[in-house]
Amino acid sequence: MNYCSQCGSQLQPEDTSCRGCGRAVSVTPAAPSAGDFGTPAPPPPPPVNYPPPGAVAPMPGSVQMEGGYPPPPPGGYPPPGGGVPPPGGYAPPGGYPSAPPGGAYPPGAYPPGGGYVPAPGAYSPQGVLADWGPRALGLLIDWGLTLVVVVPLIILGAAVNGVFRLLADLAGLVIAILLAVQVGQTGQSPGMRTIGLKCINQSTGQPIGSGLGVVRAIAHIVDSIICYIGWLFPLWDKSRQTLGDKIMSTVVVRVPSQSFSLMPPGS
Amino acid sequence: MNALAAPYEIDVRRLRTPAVIFLAGGLLLAHLPAGVGLPCPLRTLTGVPCPLCGVTTSVRDTLGGRVRAGFTAAPLGLVLIVVAAAIAARWGPTNVRFLRPIVLVGVAAEWCFELHRFHFI
Numbered sequence: 273m274n275y276c277s278q279c280g281s282q283l284q285p286e287d288t289s290c291r292g293c294g295r296a297v298s299v300t301p302a303a304p305s306a307g308d309f310g311t312p313a314p315p316p317p318p319p320v321n322y323p324p325p326g327a328v329a330p331m332p333g334s335v336q337m338e339g340g341y342p343p344p345p346p347g348g349y350p351p352p353g354g355g356v357p358p359p360g361g362y363a364p365p366g367g368y369p370s371a372p373p374g375g376a377y378p379p380g381a382y383p384p385g386g387g388y389v390p391a392p393g394a395y396s397p398q399g400v401l402a403d404w405g406p407r408a409l410g411l412l413i414d415w416g417l418t419l420v421v422v423v424p425l426i427i428l429g430a431a432v433n434g435v436f437r438l439l440a441d442l443a444g445l446v447i448a449i450l451l452a453v454q455v456g457q458t459g460q461s462p463g464m465r466t467i468g469l470k471c472i473n474q475s476t477g478q479p480i481g482s483g484l485g486v487v488r489a490i491a492h493i494v495d496s497i498i499c500y501i502g503w504l505f506p507l508w509d510k511s512r513q514t515l516g517d518k519i520m521s522t523v524v525v526r527v528p529s530q531s532f533s534l535m536p537p538g539s
Numbered sequence: 540m541n542a543l544a545a546p547y548e549i550d551v552r553r554l555r556t557p558a559v560i561f562l563a564g565g566l567l568l569a570h571l572p573a574g575v576g577l578p579c580p581l582r583t584l585t586g587v588p589c590p591l592c593g594v595t596t597s598v599r600d601t602l603g604g605r606v607r608a609g610f611t612a613a614p615l616g617l618v619l620i621v622v623a624a625a626i627a628a629r630w631g632p633t634n635v636r637f638l639r640p641i642v643l644v645g646v647a648a649e650w651c652f653e654l655h656r657f658h659f660i
Binding site: 496497498499500501504507508510 | 548549550553554557577579580581589590591592594595
């Protein structure tokens with residue numbers, strides 16, 4: 273078999289010009305038979321298939337020896353250094369990492385359509401991102417905690433004295449600040465501990481600190497101001513962030529849940 | 540600016556349950572007395588409607604068979620009903636990419652509509 277010395281395309285005996293590059297036929301003689309170790313022709317780039325990763329490309333015209341590398345898969349081997357992957361996709365060097373517990377690989381991390389089907393859920397460098405449902409449950413527990421204190425004061429304010437109404441507002445504010453400080457310091461409020469959630473900085477993976485925890489609580493006003501739409505963002509957002517989370521660069525991840533406690537363990 | 544230029548990607552599969560809840564809630568709302576629902580904080584505090592004001596009314600009217608009234612309350616409500624029905628019926632792509640500027644223009648258009656409806660412009 274002859275090949276074009278210009279582009280390496282395979283030539284038929286009757287060809288007068290290369291079908292690949294149009295150059296007038298200038299053939300490379302066919303390689304000698306097996307056992308002849310004369311000087312081989314320069315290796316042209318194979319037109320379709322690449323050798324398997326790590327294998328040495330055969331010389332054109334050489335005889336495929338028994339025990340050589342197996343026939344290429346449909347679509348050919350991946351070109352060295354990149355190229356369009358086949359529909360099946362290729363494993364990254366070193367293979368795929370093990371799946372995070374209960375989570376999935378980050379969307380878009382591997383070639384689309386190849387190798388695996390992304391499971392529902394998302395994965396961040398800090399862990400598995402919490403979905404909207406658990407986050408809402410954690411928030412409901414915190415709200416319940418607040419209402420347990422505030423509602424009796426409101427009732428007393430209506431039935432006994434207006435001072436209790438003022439106390440109810442004050443208590444609600446104090447509880448909100450305490451919860452925000454807890455979230456900032458430990459990443460968890462009582463509700464988040466119970467459900468198994470932790471609020472962390474999306475870059476550092478650490479709790480954001482008590483001051484920024486309060487700022488984050490204030491930033492949640494943005495979630496409420498437009499008909500509460502910001503609270504629904506984790507339903508569709510890739511990072512499962514509310515608008516307040518986006519402002520504060522925080523994410524909420526899943527962690528092992530603990531029994532309900534008002535204060536963080538060890539405090 | 541880079542964050543604005545990057546497309547916003549949504550995994551539609553995650554929205555199937557919320558879409559069903561949205562439609563079921565809308566149908567329930569259509570049979571409840573008018574005025575049921577959470578008040579808009581922005582409108583309560585400032586009197587100015589937010590871009591999403593009117594969507595509850597729109598969904599309630601549309602699913603109650605009053606499509607024209609639903610449209611005049613908020614066109615976005617009709618769009619949301621169609622999109623939610625498509626998602627709930629598993630019709631359409633499983634992954635959608637939006638260009639953020641287009642979304643912002645849509646929200647701005649809806650806000651202008653609401654500001655006009657409440658006689659601010």
